Amino acid sequence: MKDPIIQLKGLTKLYGAQKAVDHLDLDIYKGEIFGLLGPNGAGKTTTILMMLGLTEPAGGSALVCGYNATRNPLEVKRKVGYMPDSVGFYDHMSAAENLQYIGRLNGIPEAQLKGRVAETLEIVGLTSDSHKPTAAFSRGMKQRLGLADVLLKQPEVIILDEPTLGIDPAGVKEFLTLIKQLSRQQGLTVLLSSHHLHHVQQVCDRVGIFVEGKLLAAGNLEKLAAQLFGKAGYITAVTLEEPVAKPEPLTDIVKNLDGVEQIDVHEHEIDITCSRDMTPDLVRYLVKEGCNITRVNQKNYGLEDIYQKYFESAN
Numbered sequence: 664m665k666d667p668i669i670q671l672k673g674l675t676k677l678y679g680a681q682k683a684v685d686h687l688d689l690d691i692y693k694g695e696i697f698g699l700l701g702p703n704g705a706g707k708t709t710t711i712l713m714m715l716g717l718t719e720p721a722g723g724s725a726l727v728c729g730y731n732a733t734r735n736p737l738e739v740k741r742k743v744g745y746m747p748d749s750v751g752f753y754d755h756m757s758a759a760e761n762l763q764y765i766g767r768l769n770g771i772p773e774a775q776l777k778g779r780v781a782e783t784l785e786i787v788g789l790t791s792d793s794h795k796p797t798a799a800f801s802r803g804m805k806q807r808l809g810l811a812d813v814l815l816k817q818p819e820v821i822i823l824d825e826p827t828l829g830i831d832p833a834g835v836k837e838f839l840t841l842i843k844q845l846s847r848q849q850g851l852t853v854l855l856s857s858h859h860l861h862h863v864q865q866v867c868d869r870v871g872i873f874v875e876g877k878l879l880a881a882g883n884l885e886k887l888a889a890q891l892f893g894k895a896g897y898i899t900a901v902t903l904e905e906p907v908a909k910p911e912p913l914t915d916i917v918k919n920l921d922g923v924e925q926i927d928v929h930e931h932e933i934d935i936t937c938s939r940d941m942t943p944d945l946v947r948y949l950v951k952e953g954c955n956i957t958r959v960n961q962k963n964y965g966l967e968d969i970y971q972k973y974f975e976s977a978n
């Protein structure tokens with residue numbers, strides 16, 4: 664098993680009597696895109712602030728890139744780029760000037776600065792806008808400039824707090840594609856917080872669902888679906904030319920196949936719920952049994968079903 668690049672153990676934060684974060688245990692591995700998903704007030708920002716050493720936990724620890732974030736916040740800051748939910752720039756300065764200014768604050772040597780700024784602007788797709796004052800930037804462009812700001816110091820981990828807030832759908836897609844490219848091409852570890860499940864779903868390798876300071880579950884979508892729906896996570900819907908008689912030997916035999924959990928017949932359609940993806944096996948089997956298949960549809964549980972289910976059980 665790989666060593667985690669971020670390791671949270673029993674991490675807890677109190678605001679008065681309120682537990683904003685409640686005994687959080689979480690490992691995040693190098694190169695993965697991890698989504699912290701949860702409604703407003705779930706404790707995502709507070710968790711991020713503790714990982715950065717910007718607020719002190721009441722208990723537990725946050726180990727980030729080998730450093731304890733509470734005891735060594737400066738070392739953590741060197742390794743981790745953080746983009747808060749609203750990024751501010753000097754409006755009258757151009758994108759390139761803003762980045763140069765930030766680069767100097769981060770101690771990037773003057774000889775490397777201009778090259779590094781140009782390179783970073785290229786990565787986030789702002790080269791042709793680099794000389795425009797940021798006052799003229801759309802929210803989507805500002806967000807990409809925010810990402811450039813974070814990437815400038817060549818971090819090992821980037822933490823993005825609600826990065827897609829207020830961006831139009833095309834901008835969101837562009838931004839998330841960029842994140843995925845960065846992670847895959849440069850091995851960058853990305854932690855992204857959001858209450859937009861569709862955004863998280865598009866880009867994250869694993870997701871942690873937060874509610875009221877607690878991590879209710881973490882894993883890839885398949886694992887979450889399996890945890891939530893018991894063993895049954897996949898439905899293959901097969902439509903036949905002829906209506907299916909019920910009960911009949913065909914449905915009984917399919918029901919007994921290894922991995923099939925349930926079978927529902929509605930005239931021409933058979934919905935087969937399985938513990939794994941059995942679509943090719945089922946199609947092969949039904950054809951062999953002489954069925955004339957007109958359509959096959961795979962219905963996997965999406966994050967939306969999972970999210971709904973967690974909130975239903977949390978409330």
Ligand SMILES: Nc1ncnc2c1ncn2[C@@H]1O[C@H](COP(=O)(O)OP(=O)(O)OP(=O)(O)O)[C@@H](O)[C@H]1O
Nearest residue numbers: 678683701702703704705706707708709710825858
């Ligand atoms: N400085 C603070 N003082 C008191 N309570 C706070 C403070 N910061 C956060 N809280 C409370 O802690 C809880 C968790 O807040 P947090 O901002 O971490 O949630 P979040 O999941 O990031 O939500 P959002 O998306 O709204 O930022 C909330 O109930 C919030 O009101």
